[in-house]
Amino acid sequence: MAQSLEQKFVFTGRDFLDLDDYTSEELRYLLDLAIDLKKKQKAGEVYHPLKGKTLGMIFEKSSTRTRVSFEVGMYQLGGHALFLSRNDLQIGRGEPISDTAQVLARYLDGIMIRTFAHTTLTDLAKYANIPVINALTDWSHPCQAMADYQTVLEEKGRLEGLKIAFVGDGNNMAHSLMMGAAKFGMTCAIASPEGYWPADEMTKKSQEVASQTGGHILVTADPKEAIADADIVYTDVWASMGMEEEQKIREKAFAAYQVNEELVRYAKPDYMFLHCLPAHRGEEVSAGVIDGRNSRIFDEAENRLHAQKAIMAAIM
Structure with missing residues (x-):
């Protein structure tokens, strides 16, 4: 092949x-x-x-x-x-x-x-x-995004038409997931507090690509809107490497953006949970979600x- x-x-x-x-x-x-x-x-x-x-x-x-x-x-x-x-x-x-x-x-x-x-x-x-x-x-972080979409493809059997929801900081991971979703004809919804959204340049570029592939890109401040009917739910740490001094500020800003059992009820019942790791249980994600039956974080890491x-x- x-x-x-x-x-x-x-x-x-x-x-x-x-x-x-x-x-x-x-x-x-x-x-x-x-x-x-x-x-x-x-x-x-x-x-x-x-x-x-x-x-x-x-x-x-x-x-x-x-x-x-x-x-x-x-x-x-x-x-x-x-x-x-x-x-x-x-x-x-x-x-x-x-x-x-x-x-x-x-x-x-x-x-x-x-x-x-x-x-x-x-x-x-x-x-x-x-x-x-x-x-x-x-x-x-394009290599991580490729591993993520490989994990989705292996389990779901397709990429086109699926919805991935990213809840958290509109960071490097959000950028690569958004562009990847656009390339593969997927819907990607990013939920971040205002002031922490993905860069406008990447959002616009992803939307342009999505318009050619049948995908759709959404950036919102509402995590429930983003996660509604999602096939894949994704999150990342609130303070990436090099931003440790902002940890307390970000904990306050992202308090309503934890991916937990209540929030994932808005996703599809067979949703996949992904996280690029390392994870902080009790911060960006609850232990019940990341260690639950829908989690594929170790397949993703592999x-x-x-x-x-x-x-x-x-x-x-």
Whole structure:
């Protein structure tokens, strides 16, 4: 499957910075490839398309799932992953990202970066002549969104026409879920307090894409409106990494936005609950919901491995 479809799309050498850089058909191919690679791994089938290749993993933000999934993923694809923290690199001491990018491109076959400023990612991609993967910036989290939609596709059997409701901060996760829903012809409803809505630029861009795919994008301050008849219910922490000093302010602002048993009654009975993790039980989500029968958070976490393997196999 992968080989025949690879001839239809050109992935090799491309960056994976944001979902809007790829067509709906390309993204769906990557989801199908992720599911195929997952089946291979579960069956114990050896598949080494990246044998002899090395991925550099730059971490300016710490992570559990990102580091382990990319490192294991490269190993399973036959390659090698090299962990590089900010303290390991000269960019931590003021070296221009352009110099770092051009040097690393002489050693590596691909770079994954988890950072704060989105411009750090785009500058790295500009100066590195090898594929660069966005493993999270303050603007977007496309690899997580791909794992999320893989999880939905596996359980629901389709994406088009489904509704995903995101309740919480209109952050990087909301941005990528919104664009992904638009690409896949889904309805995406974001419920956030005013002042915490997704960026207008991303909302408008997602709405433009949705108008071409049959999807629909809604941003509201009413969590009940967002979650009504939802097939997927999603939330994230109220204070993302780097915003810890705002924790108390955000707890007050988001007090009415907890995803709990009362709120999910407005969703469809067979809704899926997703969370990108780590989660704070009793804050953005109740224990009863995140640990309940509708929760798929660990299937979702596992799919970070498979979705990212598909991305790496395609572009590297």
